[in-house]
Amino acid sequence: MRAPRLSYAGLVALAFGVSCGLDSYGSIPMAEGSDGAAAGSTGGADGAGGASSSGAAGNGPTVGAGGAGTGGTDGVGGAGGSGGSVGMGGATGAGGSGGMPEPPFCDPTDASLLACFRFEGDAKDESGKTNTVTPTNVTFKAGVDGQAADLKAGSQVFIDDAPHWDVTEYTVELWYYQRSHPGTRMGLFDSDGRYGFFIYGQGDLQCTRGGAIANMQNMPLDTWTHAACVFGGGKLRLYVNGTQVEEVDAMAPVAGSGSNAVGSNAPDNDSLDGRLDNVRIWNVARSAADICKAAGQQGC
Numbered sequence: 001m002r003a004p005r006l007s008y009a010g011l012v013a014l015a016f017g018v019s020c021g022l023d024s025y026g027s028i029p030m031a032e033g034s035d036g037a038a039a040g041s042t043g044g045a046d047g048a049g050g051a052s053s054s055g056a057a058g059n060g061p062t063v064g065a066g067g068a069g070t071g072g073t074d075g076v077g078g079a080g081g082s083g084g085s086v087g088m089g090g091a092t093g094a095g096g097s098g099g100m101p102e103p104p105f106c107d108p109t110d111a112s113l114l115a116c117f118r119f120e121g122d123a124k125d126e127s128g129k130t131n132t133v134t135p136t137n138v139t140f141k142a143g144v145d146g147q148a149a150d151l152k153a154g155s156q157v158f159i160d161d162a163p164h165w166d167v168t169e170y171t172v173e174l175w176y177y178q179r180s181h182p183g184t185r186m187g188l189f190d191s192d193g194r195y196g197f198f199i200y201g202q203g204d205l206q207c208t209r210g211g212a213i214a215n216m217q218n219m220p221l222d223t224w225t226h227a228a229c230v231f232g233g234g235k236l237r238l239y240v241n242g243t244q245v246e247e248v249d250a251m252a253p254v255a256g257s258g259s260n261a262v263g264s265n266a267p268d269n270d271s272l273d274g275r276l277d278n279v280r281i282w283n284v285a286r287s288a289a290d291i292c293k294a295a296g297q298q299g300c
């Protein structure tokens, strides 16, 4: 993009036209002042138009540069320097238009997304799949991203079984906050008979698939942690805060008839004492870079 060039006369006109304003230019015995103010008005309008149209279309910097060029050209073309100056304002506006929009956190057009909960005051599944969801003893409190589901003994977000829960790969990713250690275990997510994501003992975070376990011990209480279980290609992986901490061999889940639960075992018991936020379950093995980004890390 090329910035408009202002003549010296234009700059003078700009100074008068802008600093004096319409109310006062009439008192200045210079015709240029009057011309500058009029031309500036035209240039300004064109510049703003360029920025506005490119921003609304969301076409990014390329079209944005076109908008700036139009504003600048009109400004220079005007008799007054103030036109060119305001034209540059159009260029600034176009720069802010940004690129292609990011998909939403819960993208209902993503066929691999089986369930998605943001817990913004409700336990609504926003995956676009047909899931029957039944929350029990769940309230909503501060989370890592807006609100979170707050759970305690007897709490769960139950999801009925459906054919799409029979998978050969999967990813469960979420933020959790644990308030106390379990008597036996606490469920983060369980797809009954297929796979699970639990906390045992004194903060022993476990991805379970059949007899295989990928785990990390001594996880802290009262701390928000991003955690993910990923299964694909015969490997079960646990990620903590976007970094893989263990990988073990495992067999793929077999088709079954199990129900699912967020925040407890399925079908019941072993509830989490704590909070969950931004829970997503997929029928694919998400990449290390995907998990790293979901955890909010840089340089993934």
Ligand SMILES: [Ca+2]
Pocket (backbone or CB within 6 Å): 118, 119, 120, 143, 144, 145, 146, 147, 148, 277, 278
């Ligand atoms: Ca949330």
Ligand SMILES: [Ca+2]
Pocket (backbone or CB within 6 Å): 190, 191, 192, 193, 265, 266, 267
């Ligand atoms: Ca179970």
